[in-house]
Amino acid sequence: MRTPASQRYISLIYHHSMSTSLTLQSNSADRSLPKAPTGIPGLDEVTNGGLPRGRPTLMCGSAGCGKTLLAMEFLIRGATEYREPGVFMAFEETTEDITQNVRSLGFDLNKLVRQKKLALDFVRVERNEIEETGEYDLEGLFIRLNAAIDSIGAKRVVLDTIEALFSGLQNEGILRAELRRLFRWFKDKGVTAIITGERGDGTLTRRGLEEYVSDCVILLDHRVTDQVSTRRMRIVKYRGTTHGTNEYPFLIDEEGFSVLPITSLGLQHEVSDERISSGIPRLDRMLGGAGFYRGSTVLLSGTAGTGKTSLAAHFVHAACERGERCLYFAFEESPGQLIRNLRSVGIDLGKCVEKGLLNIHSSRATFYGLEIHLALIHKMVQQFKPDIVVADPIGALISAGSRHDAQLTIVRLIDFLKARGITAMLINLTSGGDTLEHTAVDISSIVDSWLLLRDIELGGERNRALYVLKSRGMKHSNQLREFLLTDHGVELLDVYVGPEGVLTGSSRMSLEARERASAMAAQQESDRKARERQRKREALEAKIIALRKEFESEETESVLVASEEVARKDRLEDDRYSMAVSRGADEGNGNTRPRRKLNSK
Amino acid sequence: MKKASAKTPLSLEELARNQSADDSEKWDLRLYVAGQTPRSLTAFANLKRLCEEHLAGRYSIEVIDLMKHPQLAAGDQILAIPTLVRKLPQPIRKIVGDLRDTDRALVGLQLRPAKN
Numbered sequence: 001m002r003t004p005a006s007q008r009y010i011s012l013i014y015h016h017s018m019s020t021s022l023t024l025q026s027n028s029a030d031r032s033l034p035k036a037p038t039g040i041p042g043l044d045e046v047t048n049g050g051l052p053r054g055r056p057t058l059m060c061g062s063a064g065c066g067k068t069l070l071a072m073e074f075l076i077r078g079a080t081e082y083r084e085p086g087v088f089m090a091f092e093e094t095t096e097d098i099t100q101n102v103r104s105l106g107f108d109l110n111k112l113v114r115q116k117k118l119a120l121d122f123v124r125v126e127r128n129e130i131e132e133t134g135e136y137d138l139e140g141l142f143i144r145l146n147a148a149i150d151s152i153g154a155k156r157v158v159l160d161t162i163e164a165l166f167s168g169l170q171n172e173g174i175l176r177a178e179l180r181r182l183f184r185w186f187k188d189k190g191v192t193a194i195i196t197g198e199r200g201d202g203t204l205t206r207r208g209l210e211e212y213v214s215d216c217v218i219l220l221d222h223r224v225t226d227q228v229s230t231r232r233m234r235i236v237k238y239r240g241t242t243h244g245t246n247e248y249p250f251l252i253d254e255e256g257f258s259v260l261p262i263t264s265l266g267l268q269h270e271v272s273d274e275r276i277s278s279g280i281p282r283l284d285r286m287l288g289g290a291g292f293y294r295g296s297t298v299l300l301s302g303t304a305g306t307g308k309t310s311l312a313a314h315f316v317h318a319a320c321e322r323g324e325r326c327l328y329f330a331f332e333e334s335p336g337q338l339i340r341n342l343r344s345v346g347i348d349l350g351k352c353v354e355k356g357l358l359n360i361h362s363s364r365a366t367f368y369g370l371e372i373h374l375a376l377i378h379k380m381v382q383q384f385k386p387d388i389v390v391a392d393p394i395g396a397l398i399s400a401g402s403r404h405d406a407q408l409t410i411v412r413l414i415d416f417l418k419a420r421g422i423t424a425m426l427i428n429l430t431s432g433g434d435t436l437e438h439t440a441v442d443i444s445s446i447v448d449s450w451l452l453l454r455d456i457e458l459g460g461e462r463n464r465a466l467y468v469l470k471s472r473g474m475k476h477s478n479q480l481r482e483f484l485l486t487d488h489g490v491e492l493l494d495v496y497v498g499p500e501g502v503l504t505g506s507s508r509m510s511l512e513a514r515e516r517a518s519a520m521a522a523q524q525e526s527d528r529k530a531r532e533r534q535r536k537r538e539a540l541e542a543k544i545i546a547l548r549k550e551f552e553s554e555e556t557e558s559v560l561v562a563s564e565e566v567a568r569k570d571r572l573e574d575d576r577y578s579m580a581v582s583r584g585a586d587e588g589n590g591n592t593r594p595r596r597k598l599n600s601k
Numbered sequence: 602m603k604k605a606s607a608k609t610p611l612s613l614e615e616l617a618r619n620q621s622a623d624d625s626e627k628w629d630l631r632l633y634v635a636g637q638t639p640r641s642l643t644a645f646a647n648l649k650r651l652c653e654e655h656l657a658g659r660y661s662i663e664v665i666d667l668m669k670h671p672q673l674a675a676g677d678q679i680l681a682i683p684t685l686v687r688k689l690p691q692p693i694r695k696i697v698g699d700l701r702d703t704d705r706a707l708v709g710l711q712l713r714p715a716k717n
Contacts, residue, residue, distance in 0.1 A: 124678045129694065131709025134644075134701030139635040139682035140667060140674050147671035169681065169697070 033240045036084070036156065036192040039077030040070070041379075042259030046244040047235065051216060056183045056193040058213035060204045061220030066231060066252050067196040068093075069102070070220065071158040073256045074194055076107050078156045079117035084192075086156035087119045087148040091164035095120040105256050119148045125168025132170055138178040142185065149191060157186065157193040163207045176212075183212050204236065215239045221247070230369030233259060249371030251379065260375040271295065272421060279318030280311070282492035283451075283466075286481065288474030292449055294387075295421040296472070297414050299444060301428040302453030306464050307485050308427045309333075311453070312390050313342045313349060314490055315425055320352035324387035327380060328360045331396035335360035346488040359384050365396035370409045373397060377413060381422065389417055392427040394443075410443050448472045453483065456504050463504035465495065482508065628652070628660035629689035635682045636668045640699050644683040647700035655712050685709075 037050035044050050051057045051074070059067050075086030090098055098120065099109040112118035121144060149157065162179065169175055186193045195213055197205030204210045210217055217236040222229060232247040250259040275290035284291040292298055298315075300308045316326045330338055338360060339350045352358035361380060368376070381389065391413070398406040410426070417424045426447065444450060449471040455462045464483040468476040481492040482504045496503040496511055503511055632648055634641030645664060652660045667674050667682070677686050681697035687710055696709035 121675060123680060125680065131694070131696045131705060132698050133696055133705040133709060134647075134698035135640055136681040136683060136698040137640075138680055140633065140679035140684065141681075143635060143667045143671045143682075144674045144679075147674070165680070 035241075036078070037082060038074050039081045040073055040257050040259060041382075042248065042250070043257070046233075046248055046259055047216075047238065048241055048243055051192055051194070052238070052240070053192050054187060054190040055215040056186050056195055056213045057216040057218065058197055058205070058210055059194050059218050059220065060197040060199055060210070062199040062222065065199075065220040065222040066250070066257065067220055068098075068160050069105070069252060070257050071160055071194040071196055072098070072102055072107070073105075075118060075156050075158055076102075076109075076112065078192075079112055084155035085117045085119075085152040086158065087121065087145065087152070087154045088158045088160065089121045089123060089145060089148070090160050091123050091125060092161055093122070095122045104254075105252075106254060107256070116152045119152050119154065121145075121148050123164075125164050127168050127170075130168065136171075136174065138165075138175075138182070141178075142182065146189075149189065155191055157191045159193065159195045161196045161198060163197055163205065163209065166207050179209070180212050220250075225369070228366065228369045230371045232371065249369070249375050251372060251375045258375070258379060260371070260378050270421065276322075276423060277318050278311075279314035279316075280490050280492060282481070283311075286468055286477035286479070286492075287449070287471055288476055290474075292423060292471075293473060294423055295418060296448035297418065297424045297426065297446070298449045298451065299426050299428060299447040300451050300453065301430050301444075303430050303455060306453035306455055307483060307490065308429070308453055309338070309392055310342065310345050310347070310485055310490055311451070311466075312392060312425050312427055313345075313347045316358060316388065316390060317347050317349060317352065319388045320349075320355065320357040324357065325385060326352070326358045326388040326390065327384050327386035328358060328390045328392065329377060330360055330362045330392050331365045332393065334362045338362075344487075345485050345490070359386070365399045370397060370405050374409050374413055378416060381417070381420070386422060388423045388425065390425045390427070393429045394426040395428050407443060411446060414443070414446060449476075458504055459507040461505040461507075465504060466492065626659060627689055628656050628687070629663075630660060631663045631665060631677070631686040631688055633665050633667055633674070633677070633679045633682060633684045633686065636666065641683050643701070644685070644699040647703070647706070648685060651700065651703060651706055651710075655707070 034053040035047070035049035035051065036053040037044050038047075059071055061067050072088060075088055078084040078086050088098070093101070102109060109118060109120065113120060123141070123144070145157065148154065162182075165175055165179075166172065183193075183195075195209060197207070197209045199219075200206035200208075204217060204219065214237075216238045219234045219236050221232045221234070223232065224230075231250050231252065233250050234247045235243045235245065248259050250257060272294040274294040275292065276294050277284050277291040278287065300311055302308050312328075316328060319326050328338075333341070335353070339348075339353070342349055349358060349360070353360065359380070361376075363373075363376070365373070377389075377391075394410055395406075397409060414424060414426075426443070428443075450469040451466060452469045453464060453466050456465050457463075464485070465480050466483040467478075467480045470476075480495050482495045484491040484493060496508040630648070630652070632641075632645060634644065645662075648662060652662065665673055667679065673679075677684075677693075677695075679686075683697070683699060685696040685700065685706075687694040687696075694709060694711060696706055700706045
């Protein structure tokens with residue numbers, strides 16, 4: 001016998017009285033059912049607050065679905081988070097095994113046992129050791145349970161798996177009666193209990209335990225479809241309360257159990273008028289001049305190698321520069337590879353990662369089932385609290401499930417991100433044969449902005465082009481832009497639209513060169529004409545000056561002639577006078593000198 | 602039908618041999634009960650009678666009331682009440698019930714071979 005754990009109980013006086021077990025539950029008349037929170041992320045949401053307090057809950061499922069772990073986590077969280085110590089009674093595994101099993105999930109049971117927050121008990125039932133003769137009951141089990149409960153003041157109990165009793169004891173009649181008594185006793189005792197049960201063929205449990213535990217039944221399931229496993233849980237019934245009725249995927253990881261209440265969250269989320277840059281100024285201008293709306297969903301679709309990831313990287317980089325947090329789910333590249341490749345176009349995401357603003361999470365789509373992917377995204381979003389989430393490429397999820405499932409998953413993802421005001425950028429690879437305006441998972445109708453990247457084959461080249469197919473709530477450009485991947489990132493250029501159609505790449509460049517040449521010729525022609533005009537003007541002005549000079553010289557000439565005439569007349573008079581003088585004429589005939597003096601100049 | 606082996610010396614043949622050769626072998630029996638219920642009283646009375654008939658003078662019975670000593674239930678992995686545990690001779694055997702069925706009780710204690 002290997003039961004050192006049993007020595008941990010201290011002796012306590014046993015107060016159990018059979019007569020009380022038939023009294024009715026006093027709290028059954030309560031309108032609101034008291035609940036014991038499990039502390040397990042998601043499970044409390046699905047159950048609207050936890051398991052029914054003071055009542056047993058049946059946890060059933062096939063082997064390896066996580067019953068024991070869920071039950072154990074219920075106890076551990078109860079003990080550590082809600083000050084409700086718990087008793088774990090194992091019928092299949094020894095306490096050492098259990099301690100070891102949950103250590104891998106980060107729970108230290110020994111410590112909790114030392115702190116008297118948890119009691120572990122292993123009940124071994126060996127049929128070949130036991131002979132049955134006559135009447136008996138399971139009072140021994142009751143006493144052990146009671147002692148364990150009283151030793152630490154337990155409020156929670158787990159029996160894992162009580163069905164083992166059926167293989168150890170033959171008298172089913174007694175067993176069933178005793179189980180019924182046990183579950184009633186739990187209610188009287190006021191402990192919240194989880195009873196686990198192996199799933200039977202066509203029934204919830206192999207031994208029909210659901211007959212006795214009628215308050216709450218939770219079914220765990222572990223399904224493998226196309227070699228991809230998904231764990232799901234469902235609340236089969238929960239008496240006296242509302243609860244989620246769907247199948248919810250759950251995760252078991254290094255932090256334990258988490259259930260993902262992924263339902264369609266409705267469309268009541270708050271909207272933001274804030275605009276955020278796409279990281280490419282030219283693209284922002286195409287998007288009504290300001291970029292995307294915060295909290296909107298952006299779809300980037302395009303054929304292979306059209307620069308979808310680079311465009312997304314710009315967006316992420318710009319966000320990190322603004323100090324926002326980004327979560328990048330890469331389904332095809334490892335973080336290192338992604339960072340290296342983007343460095344070649346001049347985008348350094350490494351720095352963003354170092355600053356802790358960017359978290360690149362890489363996982364192959366086929367590594368988990370769809371729900372688990374969604375679950376992981378949920379979990380990481382809740383932990384990292386990003387402003388922006390990028391999923392690259394979203395279509396990869398199809399390989400993890402069917403097309404329909406993938407679509408549902410993505411719709412749920414979009415709803416989830418929208419409800420949190422997170423801007424989502426989904427990248428969708430359009431395969432060559434598909435029409436461009438067709439997303440692999442038919443989600444185009446629920447996204448807010450859709451950028452289409454395409455290649456244009458022309459003149460022996462394949463060039464990239466981008467356009468905004470739709471963008472709700474903004475006046476977006478209707479134009480095609482040529483999209484260049486340069487050493488310093490993405491550049492958007494106008495494409496040439498002319499009589500020869502849309503031209504890109506070298507054709508555009510040669511046409512632009514031709515246009516430049518003809519423009520230059522026209523310029524030269526007009527320059528030449530201007531020069532000619534100038535010359536003519538100068539010639540005209542020169543002529544005017546010459547004429548004016550001619551006129552001036554003529555004028556001078558005529559004045560000279562006139563003065564000469566005067567001088568000649570004077571001289572003539574002088575001559576006449578001097579002649580008169582020499583002839584000795586009298587002075588009375590008027591040819592006198594004073595008169596001449598008056599007339600002369 | 603249990604096969605005779607070295608580990609189970611109390612098979613039919615060996616038992617016969619033992620009884621003649623070593624009647625002084627000590628039987629150490631423990632009866633677990635929970636309170637003075639009619640069933641535990643019946644069990645004790647049945648046990649007493651059985652021992653007097655088959656093991657006169659070489660047995661000891663220890664009655665453990667789990668109401669008083671609940672911590673002792675784990676040691677012998679007691680679930681059902683009443684349970685009779687044969688501590689000696691080895692190996693340990695358990696018989697649950699009030700020992701009303703003497704034949705089965707004897708088989709359980711390996712004082713008589715099981716008949717199929």
